[in-house]
Structure formats: structure tokens, C-alpha cells
Amino acid sequence: MPEEHAKLSASGSKKWINCPASIAMESKFPDESSEYAKEGTTAHSLGEAKLKLALNHITRVQYHKMIRSLDITEDMEEYTDSYRDFVLERYNAVKSQCEDAQIHLERRLDFSEWVPDGFGTGDTVIIGGGIIEIIDLKYGQGVKVSADKNSQLRIYGLGALSEYDYLYDIHKVNLTIFQPRLDNIDTETLTRDELIKWGEDLKPKAVLANSGDGDCIAGRHCDDGFCKARAVCRAYAEEKNRLATMVFKPPLELTEDEIAEVIDQAENLAKWSKLVKDYALEQALNNGVKYPGFKVVEGRSNRKYAEDDSKIADVLIKAGYDEKSIYKKEILNITKMEALLSRARFNELLGEYVIKPQGKPTLVRSEDKRPEWNSAEKAAEDFKDIK
Template sequence: MGMHCLLSASSAHRWIHCNKSARLEENFENSTSVFAEEGTYMHELGELRLGRYIGAVKESNYKKKLKAVQLNQFFNSEIEESVEVYVAFAIELIEATRKSCKDPIILLEQRLDFSKYVKSGFGTGDLVIVADGTLEIVDLKGGAGVSVSAECNPQMQLYALGALILFDCLYDIKAVRMSICQPRLNNISTYELSAEELLAWAEDVLKPAAQLAWDGEGEFEPSEYTCKFCRAKATCRARAEKNLEMARFEFRQASLLTKDEITEVLSQADDIAKWCRDIWAWAEAMAIDGEDFEGFKVVSGRSNRAYGDEKSVIKKLTEAGYSDDEIYARNLKGITALEKVLGKKVFSEVLAGLITKPPGKYTMVSDSDKRQAVILNNTAEAEFKEEI
């Protein structure tokens, strides 16, 4: 978490590969989202809990701060439990380090400056543990969408670099271990490399890429990976050109596409569909703001009838003699809503054996998807075997 800077750690994967994205993104507002605000809140809660554990927050102060934190709009049992997973993981690491090093440095929400390699570059390490020979960095991620791996993760490597610069003169750090804790996806990912390897990456990969990005030089590198969260993704010409190359695909002259040609289309279909959705969303927002796109117009979407004032409706119906049974519907809350009320642990204990999960509807994805392929027995080959 932290203030926005041109070459931020969280967007490092983008500007390292697509150097020109950094300056291009400056043309667009860096807006925050409710998810980002929720993430910030989870960090505050985690910092408070861990601060108490390591003695950085006094008990009386802790209670006062906790009260304030519990009044926050984002506070609920699901968030509390997710943060507890992070806190438990952090405590485990702290205690493991204490076994081998009497007096490790433990820092929470530590500003880490890596401007030696990236102009104006800094970030915040959620948990930094420095012990003899080892540096440990932990990053809490509140997201529930995509599981993030620590392996070769440039954001984590930048934090580690900042910490290495800060502490290497005091502790002879040999190994750097980076962990991402993403409780909502049960994801704890750890990656280790030597301080030497980290510094070599910083010199050979990071520094030149950061210089190009700062200067607005280098390459555009559109890909699913780089463009996903880029603020320029809707109107970026490089991305458009890459996707429009598809339209120039030269199919063999035949009435029907071959299987190979379909595979070729499929390999790009997802990117193109995402690009079209991004352009549509961008243009729609502009059109609602008054911009004119020839051949398009803004209309009102479908809307449903709604009660103006529920209390008045209930009063009128009661006065008219209708009973509660006729007025009210009583439904069981959905699984996610109920889990939020009960908390994950109680939910799984109380409702053990009562939650079912039918197999998901089959869907085709690319090989890069992490999910395991299902074994189908209705393939042409299987059907042939069944017949003989």
C-alpha cells in the first residue's frame, strides 16, 4: 500500500515488460476502488493485531484503536477471519525466526526505498523480518479474484530490494524469502532467492527497464498479463494493433475453417474479447458524459418496479387487513451471506455435511489456466472404444 508513484511496485510487472505503459498511463486518472479501500483496511487491521503481538502497540492503545477499527464500514467477521489467517502466518514466521536468531528486526508497514534502481521508487512492506543472514518479506493481499504467486514476482522483489538496501550494511543478508498471503483464496505462496541473485536482477533487468519506462522509451508489449490493469487498456494503439492483426489473418481458401485455423482463432479470442469489452466500457462512459460516437446512442436500460417507501407500503397493507404471512417472505440467506454472519469456522462446523458443491458446467479454457483438465469419456476416441 502507499502513495502513487510513476514506477510503482504494484505495476512493476507492467512497466518492466511494456516500458512505455508508465508514461502513457499518466494520461488517465488513477482512481481508487472499493476493493482497494477494503484492502487498505485489511492492512490496518493486520498491522494493529501484529503490532500488539510484537509489543509495538501497548494494550491500552490497542483497545482504543481496535474500537475505532471495528466501527469502520469494512469491518465484518469475514474480513476479521481473513486478517487472522495473515496474522497467524506472520506469527509463525516470527517465531520460527526467533528460534534461530535471538533478536531479529521485525517491522510492520515499513516504507522501502528502492530509488537506487528505480527513480522515485518506494513501496511498503507489510511485514519485514531481518535476521542473521536472512531477510523475510510478507505481503498481505485481500483480493479474492486471481491467486497471486510470489515466484519471480517483481513487486515482491522490489520490496525485498528496498529492505536489502536498508539492512544489508547491518546484517550480512545471504537469502531473501518473499511470501504472499492471500487468505480469501487460501493462497500462501513463498519464493526464495539469494541476495546475490536479487541484486543481479536489479542491475540487469530492473534498472534498464526502469530507466526506459521513466524516459517514456522502450517498447509497448501488449499481452493479457501486461494490459489487464493498465489504465490505457481501452485506447492503447499498440494493444489495438495487436488485436486487429487477427482481422488480417489469412485463412486458406476453403468454405469451412480447418481445425488448425479454429485453434489459431481461439488462441487470440479471449484477448480480443477482453479488448472489445474494455473499449465498449470506455466509450460507454464517455458517451454518458456527452461524447458523440457516430452510429451509437445512449438509452435507458430496463428497470424494475420498486417500492418508494417500504414502511408506508407495510403500513397501508396492514391497515387494509393483510396479515404478516401475506406481506412478508422469509428466505434462507445465501451461502456467502450466511458465512459472513457466522464466520468461516463456525459456518463449516455447524453446517458440516450440509453444503454441497455440484460439478461446474464444462467450459473450455486455454492451457495456461491453472485448473486441472477434466477427463471426458465422450470424446470420439472414447466413444469408439465403447462401441467395440
């Protein structure tokens, strides 16, 4: 669930841990909620309501009241069903070992012992048998989120320890990402002591970020954390310029390490120039800022029908054209067809008619979970369905 706003939030921790000035820099920009963020909020509310209903924390009438105003799609129904089922499975597994296992949904977690005034909301917290499990629903479908060394999850883990450690004699913490749209379930397991040690190392970084005295330090966290200050941040611009000078050198003049850095950042360079351009346009339009050598004009556009398709067809049919010649008939693509039929019905009717052609070789970061091209692991995966 998106957090109420703590100054040092768990979700923004990758930024403030690596760049202590990011809190002050971002505070100059308004909070803008994107369509994706709204969709994520809706999915969280629906997932929470489904779990509460399944756990008998609410009645069916209360459930309908909770979801009445939500803008729910068919896909979202399926994905939140799988979140509910996954959480229940994990909870029941703990319960089978420990009768008084507990589950808390959308739990406020106070981690101020490590982060000044720090608090946030854990989607699901399960406690039992000396183990805490945090399950974080990620509704995004852009980038797979890893649980490994995930500072947001670890901070939630600290918050949960702060509340439950003394009551339940915790010795282990499981931190899980559940990202249904990318079939991604990933867990990091830490002992209580490992997590506490990590929290102690975090303390001075949190204090520095909170003080506003730290420097801007650019790195992958700027883009991974969608820092709002990227369009104007000098450290970020210098970092991109350093990379740009490498990008424009012939590859033979670069070392392998430099090439790796360019591959890693090339996409972000393009995104950065777009960010700066969008920011400048917004400033020019809304605040009258003038940039030397530039002006705002109307962009090029293509012709389009001013009426809907049926009106255009009416005109043509009345003029003697037949329907076949004016319409293009096309089957829906897989994503849209799945949305129309539901995933289960799609698989039942069309599962055997869907193939997945081999993807082209592509360079990705080594942390990527896909097996390496031409490795034994990849061969095993390719042949796993062949008896």
C-alpha cells in the same frame, strides 16, 4: 499497503517492465480508488494494528485508536486474524533459530538503486539467520496471486536487500503472498545473488520506462495490471483486433497454438469492448464528445417498489392478503450465512451439511495450481478423505 505514489511503483512493475510507455499513457488518467481498493486498505490497516498489538509495539488503547475509524466487517476480522497468526508463526520460527531476528511492519523500502526514484511499502519484513522474508497481504478474492517470478515482490526484496544486506549478511530471500480470502499462501525463494542478478537485468527496463521514450507493447500485463489506458491504447486495440479476427475464424482453420491464444484472451476481448464503451459513455456524458452513429439515451429499467418492503407488506395485509402468500421464505446462502455466524461457528453447526459438488471440466492456464483433470494427482485429491 497501497503505496505512496512512486512514478515507477512496485505494484505497477509488471506493466512498465513489459510496456515502457505505460507510465506516460496512464498518467493521462486520474487515479480512481475502487471499493475493492478501499477495502484492501482497511484490511491492511487492521492487520498492521493487530500485529503491532500482538508484538507489544502498541498498547490496547493505541490499538483501538488505530482501528476506530475503520469500516471493519466480521469477515475482515477473521481474515486479518489469520494474517496476524501467519506472520507471527513465521517470525517465531525465525526467532527460534536466531535470537536477534527482527520484524518490520509497513516498512518503507527504497529500491532506487535499481529503479529510478523507486520506493514502496512492504507489509511485513522479517530478517534473521541470513534470510529476509517479505510477506505481502493480498486482500483481493478475484484472482489467485502467484509468488513465482512476481516482479512486485522481487522489487520489494531488492529494497529490503538494499537496507539490510550489509548489516545481516543475507544469503536467501523468501517472497511470500498471503491471500486469505482464497486460502492462497505462495512463496518464492531466491538466493541473494539470484535476486541481485534479476535486479541488474531490471535496471535498463526501469530506465527506459522512466524516460518516457519506450513503445507501447501490449500483452497479458495490460489486463493483469488493469492498465488505465486500455480504452484508448492503439497497441492494445491492435492486439485485441488481431485476436478478434482469429475468434471469428472457424476453429478448424486455426492451429492449436492459435486456439490456445484465443482461449487465453477470449474473456479479455469481451472486457475490452466494455472498457471502450464505458470510456466513450463517460466522454459523451461529461465532455460532450460525439461518436459518429451513436447517441446517449436513457437505458431501459425495471419497475421496483418505491417504498421499503415493510410498507408494501402493510398495504397488502390491510387489504386482506396474508403474510405467507406475500413473502418468499429463503435460507441464506453459504457466503451470507458464514458472514452471519462467523466461519468457526458456521463450521461447528453446519460443516457436516456442506458438500462441494464436482466442478465441470474447464480449460485454464497451465500455471493454475489445480491438478489436471483425470490425473493421478487429481484422483489422490478426490479420495484423500476416504479411508
